[in-house]
Amino acid sequence: MVKAFALLVVAQLLGELLRNLLHLPLPGPVIGMFILALFIILRGANRISSTPDNALKQLAEGLINNMGLLFVPAGVGIITEGGILREYWLPILIGLVFSTILGLIVTGLVMHHFSRKNNTQSETTELPE
Known part of the structure; x- marks a missing residue:
């Protein structure tokens, strides 16, 4: 476990x-x-690690399992930038709403595409009785 943590660090x-x-x-x-x-x-391809x-x-x-604790510093960082949030709240809100809607639409289209593709493959590969 120490080697794995060292690898992460x-x-x-x-x-x-x-x-x-x-x-x-990009952030570090x-x-x-x-x-x-x-x-x-x-490592998976070459098995180069111990x-x-x-x-x-x-x-x-x-x-x-402890991911919630890892978000605390980010939340505190956002709170300390209250002045910027007050100044740019409308563009931030618009960006959040539109990116959420866009994410839902893209997810739905991808799901629809792959479920339709899966259905046509399962119909063509049915075994005869």
Whole structure:
């Protein structure tokens, strides 16, 4: 479990380092997630790591089980930016509403497409009686 946690921290630090060195517009944790995902994909393809899968799985489950606690600093950060929120509340609200509606529409269309595709495949692959 210690190796898995170290892997997570190293990916996070590499993300922050890349963001600062290359002046990337993405947050360091997002870059760190991409680095971690790339490492896991490469490890699965080449088995280049001694980090046990079970330890990484346990760490991920522990973080997911306590995810609510991880949102507290972000919530506090939003509250400290109250002046910006008061100034730009209408554009923020419009962006949230439209992005939610757009997300629902895209999700529905993708679901409809794949469920229709699944139905046509199951009809053509039925076994004769």
